[in-house]
Amino acid sequence: MARTIHNLSCRACVIILVAEVLTGCLLTAGCAKGHRQAEVATAKQAAGPKAGSSAIQITVLYDNYTLSEGFKTGWGFSCIITGTEKCILFDAGANADLLLENMDKLQLRAQDVDLVVISHDHGDHTGGLYSFLGRHSNALVYLPSTASAGLVQGVESRGAKVQMPDNALQICEGVHLTDSTFKGNVEQSLVLDTTEGLVVVTGCAHPGIVEIVKKAKQMLNKDVYLVFGGFHLLDLSASQVQSIIQQFRELGVQKVGASHCTGDRAIQLFKEAYREDFVPIGVGRISIPGKL
Numbered sequence: 239m240a241r242t243i244h245n246l247s248c249r250a251c252v253i254i255l256v257a258e259v260l261t262g263c264l265l266t267a268g269c270a271k272g273h274r275q276a277e278v279a280t281a282k283q284a285a286g287p288k289a290g291s292s293a294i295q296i297t298v299l300y301d302n303y304t305l306s307e308g309f310k311t312g313w314g315f316s317c318i319i320t321g322t323e324k325c326i327l328f329d330a331g332a333n334a335d336l337l338l339e340n341m342d343k344l345q346l347r348a349q350d351v352d353l354v355v356i357s358h359d360h361g362d363h364t365g366g367l368y369s370f371l372g373r374h375s376n377a378l379v380y381l382p383s384t385a386s387a388g389l390v391q392g393v394e395s396r397g398a399k400v401q402m403p404d405n406a407l408q409i410c411e412g413v414h415l416t417d418s419t420f421k422g423n424v425e426q427s428l429v430l431d432t433t434e435g436l437v438v439v440t441g442c443a444h445p446g447i448v449e450i451v452k453k454a455k456q457m458l459n460k461d462v463y464l465v466f467g468g469f470h471l472l473d474l475s476a477s478q479v480q481s482i483i484q485q486f487r488e489l490g491v492q493k494v495g496a497s498h499c500t501g502d503r504a505i506q507l508f509k510e511a512y513r514e515d516f517v518p519i520g521v522g523r524i525s526i527p528g529k530l
C-alpha cells in the first residue's frame with residue numbers, strides 16, 4: 239500500500255520528502271558525480287565536484303512500503319545514498335528483478351555506485367546483490383564479518399572486491415560503518431555524520447535498534463538527527479515498543495523513519511509519538527539538506 243506524504247504540515251521541516259512524480263527532480267537523481275554535474279550546471283558553482291558540496295539524498299529502492307504509486311514493494315530493504323563522496327548502495331533487497339526495476343524507474347545507474355554495504359547476511363538484504371553486480375562489479379563490497387563463505391565467494395566470483403570489517407570504519411568522507419559485533423548478533427549499520435546530526439541507516443536491526451543507536455552515538459559522540467530502516471519490532475507488545483520510543487527520546491533521536499521489518503503496529507506507535515518528526519520511508523526519494 240502506498241504511504242502518503244500528506245503529513246508534511248511544516249514547510250520548514252528539515253527533512254523534505256520528495257516524491258519524484260510531483261517534483262520531477264529526477265534530473266538530480268544520479269549518484270554523486272551526475273548529481274554534482276547537474277548542480278554545477280544549474281547553480282553555477284565553481285567547477286570540480288567536492289565532497290560535501292551536494293545535498294545528501296537517500297533513494298529507497300526496496301522496502302515493504304512505497305512513497306508513491308508506480309513502484310513495486312516487497313519484504314526487504316535497499317537504498318542508495320548520493321551526494322556523498324562515494325555513492326553507496328546499502329543492502330540489496332530480496333528479489334533481484336524488483337530491485338533493478340525500481341532502480342531503473344528511479345533513474346539510478348548501477349555503474350555509478352562506488353561502495354556496497356550489506357548490513358547482514360539475510361536473504362531479504364542480499365537477494366538482489368548478484369544481479370546488481372552483474373550490471374556493475376567494479377565496486378567495493380562491505381560484507382558483515384559473519385557472512386557465509388558462499389556469499390563471499392559469490393561476490394568475488396562476480397569480480398567485486400570484498401571487505402569484512404571487524405570494527406567501526408569510515409568508508410568515505412563523513413560516512414561510517416558501526417562496529418557490527420553485538421551480543422549474539424552481527425549487523426553493520428551506516429552512519430552519516432551530517433551538519434544536522436547523525437543519520438543512522440539500519441537493515442533489520444537484529445541486535446536491537448536501541449543498541450545500534452547507542453553505538454552510533456558513542457562512535458562519533460554526536461547527537462542523532464534521524465534513524466531509519468528496519469527496526470525489527472514485529473514481536474514486541476505495544477508497551478515494549480513504547481519503552482523503545484522512550485529510550486529513543488532519552489538518546490535524543492530527533493527524527494525517526496521506521497520501516498521494513500519494524501511491523502505495522504510499531505510503525506504506527508512511532509508515528510503517533512514523533513508526529514511531524516516521523517519520516518515516512520518507502521520506495522522513493524528522501525532529501526536531507528544537511529551536508530557532510
Ligand SMILES: [Zn+2]
Nearest residue numbers: 358360442444
Ligand atoms: Zn534480517
Ligand SMILES: [Zn+2]
Nearest residue numbers: 362441442499
Ligand atoms: Zn530484513
